Amino acid sequence: MEKITSLAKRRGFIYPGSEIYGGFAGFWDYGPLGIELKNNIKREWWKSMVYGREDVVGLDAAIIMNPKVWEASGHVEAFTDPLVECKKCHHRFRADKVEDGKCPDCGGSLTEPKKFNLLTEVYVGTTEEGKKKTYLRGEITQGVFVNFRNVVDSTRVKVPFGIAQIGKAFRNEITAGNLTFRSREFEQMELEYFVEPNEKEAEKTFEFWKDTRMNWYVSLGMSKENLRFRDHEEKEKAHYARKATDIEYKAPFGWSEFEGIHHRGDYDLSNHNLSYKDEEAGKEYTPWVIETSGGIDRSALFFLLDAYQEDKDRVILKLDPRLAPFKVAVFPLLANKEDLVREAKRVYDLLRGKFYVAWDARGNIGKRYFAQDEIGTPWCVTVDFQTLDDETVTVRDRDTAKQDRVPIDKLSDYFQNKLGV
Numbered sequence: 289m290e291k292i293t294s295l296a297k298r299r300g301f302i303y304p305g306s307e308i309y310g311g312f313a314g315f316w317d318y319g320p321l322g323i324e325l326k327n328n329i330k331r332e333w334w335k336s337m338v339y340g341r342e343d344v345v346g347l348d349a350a351i352i353m354n355p356k357v358w359e360a361s362g363h364v365e366a367f368t369d370p371l372v373e374c375k376k377c378h379h380r381f382r383a384d385k386v387e388d389g390k391c392p393d394c395g396g397s398l399t400e401p402k403k404f405n406l407l408t409e410v411y412v413g414t415t416e417e418g419k420k421k422t423y424l425r426g427e428i429t430q431g432v433f434v435n436f437r438n439v440v441d442s443t444r445v446k447v448p449f450g451i452a453q454i455g456k457a458f459r460n461e462i463t464a465g466n467l468t469f470r471s472r473e474f475e476q477m478e479l480e481y482f483v484e485p486n487e488k489e490a491e492k493t494f495e496f497w498k499d500t501r502m503n504w505y506v507s508l509g510m511s512k513e514n515l516r517f518r519d520h521e522e523k524e525k526a527h528y529a530r531k532a533t534d535i536e537y538k539a540p541f542g543w544s545e546f547e548g549i550h551h552r553g554d555y556d557l558s559n560h561n562l563s564y565k566d567e568e569a570g571k572e573y574t575p576w577v578i579e580t581s582g583g584i585d586r587s588a589l590f591f592l593l594d595a596y597q598e599d600k601d602r603v604i605l606k607l608d609p610r611l612a613p614f615k616v617a618v619f620p621l622l623a624n625k626e627d628l629v630r631e632a633k634r635v636y637d638l639l640r641g642k643f644y645v646a647w648d649a650r651g652n653i654g655k656r657y658f659a660q661d662e663i664g665t666p667w668c669v670t671v672d673f674q675t676l677d678d679e680t681v682t683v684r685d686r687d688t689a690k691q692d693r694v695p696i697d698k699l700s701d702y703f704q705n706k707l708g709v
C-alpha cells in the first residue's frame with residue numbers, strides 16, 4: 289500500500305483532497321493519470337453493460353433529490369453503521385471492525401454500539417426560513433427507481449430489462465482509510481435489472497450477473513487468484529437486500545469488497561409505490577430487482593495493486609492496455625538532434641488525435657522506458673536515425689520488452705489492432 293500510495297501521488301494518479309490546507313479526511317483528487325484510469329474503467333463498463341446489451345439503457349440522475357426519496361427508501365431510518373466510542377479518547381469505530389473490545393487507538397474501553405446514519409446532510413435554498421434539509425445521495429441506486437416510470441414510458445424497454453448508471457455517492461464514513469478504499473465521496477457504477485417477481489427468474493438472473501461481473505474484472509486483467517465471491521450472512525445484509533454476494537479482492541489489508549450483487553426484491557419499487565404494466569400479457573405487477581453495484585475508486589485501486597510488479601529496480605504497472613492512461617509514448621532517440629525531434633513530433637501529432645499519447649524527450653532512452661513502465665504505458669515509439677531514411681520506427685512492448693519495426697503510415701492500424709478497436 290505504501291508503494292502504491294507513493295506512486296499514485298508522485299506520478300499523478302491520486303492526490304489527497306484539499307492538500308494545501310492540510311487535507312480533508314476521506315476525500316481524494318484524481319490527477320492527470322488517475323482521471324484517465326477512471327474514465328477508462330467507466331468506458332469499458334458502459335461498453336459491456338449498455339452498448340453490449342439489447343436490454344439495458346443508461347441514466348444520469350441528480351445527486352440531490354427530494355428528501356422524501358430517502359425517507360421512502362428506508363435510508364433515513366436504516367442506513368446506519370453500529371458504532372462504538374472509546375471512553376478515554378472518544379474516537380469512534382465501526383463495531384464490526386473492532387476485534388478485541390479495546391480502542392484501536394489508545395487501548396481504552398469502549399461503549400456499547402450505537403447506530404450512526406451514513407447520509408450526508410445538505411441544505412438547499414437561499415433564505416434561512418426557506419432552507420430545506422436533504423441529503424447527498426448515499427447510493428446512486430435511488431435515482432434509477434424514482435425514474436422507473438419515466439424510462440418505461442419514454443423508451444421501448446420491457447421487463448426483463450436494466451437501467452445502468454455511473455455517478456458520485458457520499459457517505460459519512462466513520463473511519464476513512466486505505467487510500468481511496470473507504471472515502472466519504474466516491475463513485476459507483478450500477479445496474480438495476482428488473483425481472484418478473486418470481487424466485488426462479490430472480491435466482492437465474494442473480495447467478496448470471498454474478499458470473500458476468502466477475503468475468504469482467506478477469507477480462508480486464510485482474511488475477512483470478514486475487515478475486516473471490518463472499519455471500520453475506522443474514523445479519524450483515526443491507527436493509528433492502530434479500531440476498532447479497534460481494535466480489536472481493538485480496539488487498540494488502542485483507543480480502544475486501546469492491547462490488548456487491550444484491551437481490552433487492554420489490555423493496556424499492558414498492559416503497560416508491562411504483563409498478564409495471566405488461567400490456568401484452570394484460571397484467572400489472574411490481575418487478576423484482578437484481579443489482580450489481582461496483583465502486584470505481586475501489587476498482588481503480590485494485591486494478592493498480594494487481595498490476596504493480598517489480599523487476600529489480602524497475603517498476604512495471606501491467607495494466608490492461610484498455611485501462612492504461614497513455615496508450616503510447618513517443619520519443620526522439622536524442623533530444624538535441626533537431627531532425628529527430630521534428631520527425632518524432634510529427635509521429636506524436638499523427639497518433640495524438642486517435643489515442644492518448646505521451647511525449648518525452650528528457651534523459652536517456654532507458655530512463656524514459658522505465659518512466660513509462662511505471663505508469664503502465666503499453667507501447668513506446670522511438671524515432672531514430674533509421675526513421676529519417678526509411679520512415680519506420682521502433683515500437684517497444686512494455687511486458688515483453690520486445691521491439692518491432694513499424695512503418696509510420698501503419699502505426700495507427702498497428703495500435704488499433706493491438707487495442708482491439
Ligand code: ATP
Pocket residue numbers: 427459461468469470471472473474475476545546547548581582583584585586587
Ligand atoms: P462496506 O461494507 O465496505 O462499507 P458496502 O457494503 O456498504 O461497503 P455497498 O453499499 O454495497 O457497499 O456499495 C457498493 C459499492 O460501492 C461497494 O462495493 C464499493 O465498491 C463502493 N463503496 C461503498 N462505500 C464506499 C466508500 N466509502 N468508499 C469507496 N467506495 C465505496
